[in-house]
Amino acid sequence: MASGKLSPRQKMINLMYLVFIAMLAMNMSKEVLSAFGFMNEKLVENNLTATQKNTQTLSNLATKAQEQPEKYGDLYQKANTINQLSKDFTSYLESKKAFFLEKQEDPKNYESMDQSNLVDEHFFANDKFTEEGQEFLDQINGYKDEVVSILGENNPLSAVIKKRFDTSDQKKGAGTQPWLNNRYEGFPLISTVTNLTSMQMDVKTTESEIYSSLLGGQLESDVSMSNYKTILIPEKSAFFQGENFKGKVVLGRYDASLQPSEVIVNGKTITKIEDGGAVLDFPAGSVGEREVKGKFVFIENGEPVEIAINSSYAVIPKPNSAVISADKMNVVYRGVPNPMTISIPGIPDNLVKATAPGLNSVSGSGKYVMTPGSGREVTIKVSGTLPNGQSVSSSQNFRIKDIPSPQGTIRKESGHVVMPKSSLENATVGVQLPDFDFDLKLSTTGFTLKVPGQGAVVVRGNKMNSAAKKSIAKAKRGDVVTIFDIKSSLVGNSGYKIKNASPVSVEIQ
Known part of the structure; x- marks a missing residue:
């Protein structure tokens, strides 16, 4: 735009173009800063949700550990340690965010957070890290190492955590660059804040994954809805034809490890307990409505707690229809x-x-x-x-x-088959009954072969005769040879007439 002799008017137009392009670049930069800010807001919301979920999971585990210490005690201790490590590290990251944002008049004015000097001066001094920069790296590595130590090196989750909190040197161009420089030096302030929030999200995710890994599915089975089963409670134990069924469906939770101290049914003590339930086995009794009454007894806080059993069943006469x-x-x-x-x-x-x-x-x-x-x-x-x-x-x-029509096959393949002429000349024509429940043996007794441009050849048996081979020899690559009118008989019952099988088409390679 600036080459050659230009009029004052053209020079003004060119200058306006330059100003316009610069304004676009500035707007794009501001939009990027806002995008980082909005992403940070979303991550903060997700962190709150993850924190609530992890807290609830840990609380449920604490209750289980108190009720059944042999089963959940050690698991809760490990989970509680992980929770405290995560809290401490998350609080440290939050303090860094607060430090970087404390001089911002409006913490949501993301377009003003384009400077990098605050972060650079806090983490870097010439070609070295400041005490704060080294502390930041030590905090990340310390959290990673302590968590991996609790899980053990052989735990598959340990490799995931090492990669998630990796602070090793990063590739840059033909060489490498320290992780801290690579991720934080020269970046806008809002991107640093977003990175810290993202790392907090990584901590929440790690905490959740560790709970599942430590428990091996036990916690989910014991405290989630998946351990509930539906129980149908009819209004009565038997209904006549034409009546409306009346009753309700409720959720019942089964716990195989929960053992009652005593079960009494119809005045007798039940000693056989399986999967948390008392196994009943007694004569049904005479025809009519029979009651099942008794109680479950559990010990809670040193005191017996009774749960009543009050149900019934019907005994009906023996049927008289076949x-x-x-x-x-x-x-x-x-x-x-x-x-x-x-x-x-x-x-x-x-x-x-x-x-x-x-x-x-x-x-x-x-x-x-x-x-x-x-x-x-x-x-x-x-x-x-x-x-x-x-x-x-x-x-x-x-x-x-009647027995359904079979499918014709060539080399045990049906439908459209691709093969060379040499294979077709020596192939066997067969029949099959797909999806038929009886295991029947069918024998091919004859078929008709048609090569494009040649007359149809009738063959007896299941192999190509000389006339068929001669016709096949004249087929060209890409020709589709049709085998139809496939006849067969039922082995062991030659008097039964089987319907002709469906045709087979062979494309010559």
Whole structure:
């Protein structure tokens, strides 16, 4: 803009451009300073939240340590030591922030905190550190070393903490620079304040991570909501069909380590305790509503504390209808033996009789095999004799389905396959039934092969014949050879007609 002869008007315009660019640079610098200030505010808020969370966690652990010292005593001592170290270091960092900001008329006027001389004079003297600068480094390294000492060098968290509070020399250009110079010398005041707040956040994070690491998940299991389970409390123990269910769902907390001093149920002392609960095992009793009453007794502050047990359950008569289920699915398939279990609750299997076309008993324990014939549905009729001599009967309809169409395969791959001509000539054409619950063996009896530009070749068996190989030899790279009309038979039941398998396409490499 300043080269050559310029008119006074042009010189004025150029000068205005320079002033404008300088103003933009100043505004950008002010915006950056404000950004540091706003970041510092956010970090301060996060630190407050983290402090509350850590305090609550430590308080819960203290309560647990008092109630169960064998389980939580040592853990609480370590956590408490970590907490005190973190408090001391955080307070030291806060004192540094207060020192740097004490002469600021408005601590939120971030755009005025662009000077670096206050920090530089506090931490550096010529090419050395001041006493305050060396103390700052010692505080960081001291906190790091003491925390790692408590955790132990083999704790995975120790390596994270060492890296988080690393004060070793930093790379700068082709050489290195001391960490303190690299992070604080010549930087605006607001960036230093933000860095100190960020380090406080690192302390809070470290404290939280250490609590979890020390407890190994025990604290979270014992004091968090994850240790609660839902308990359904119905209004009554049994409901009739057509009634509305009435009751409530509550949260109950289980603690396997909490042992009662005594449990009494229906006048008897229960001695078997598992996972914090008393295990009950007694005759159900006669039909009707039966009560369960008693108490849990715990010792708290040297005094017995009783928790009442007051519940009930219903005893219902033995059922008089059959339960019929297909072991594999809710239908029976034609052409294969379908295993079934047939029984009537409350009646021995030898007093239960099941009949249906194609149904045969294979053992005396309610096991049957259904081999359906023609039609789309079969009815299984079941009868039995109750212990009192009364006869009961029931029936159930089952749908009859054909075996689904299989998928064609080439070299045991289905759909679209890529291979060279030489591999295709020697490949085996097969069939499979994916996601079919029965383990059936199918044998390929024939197929048709079509090469682009060639006539279709019909092949018997599962391997390429000479005509098919001759046709494949004329295929070009990129051609898609189609294998279709794939026929197969069911091994062991050649009389059942299997549907043609889906085609396979082979792209020649």
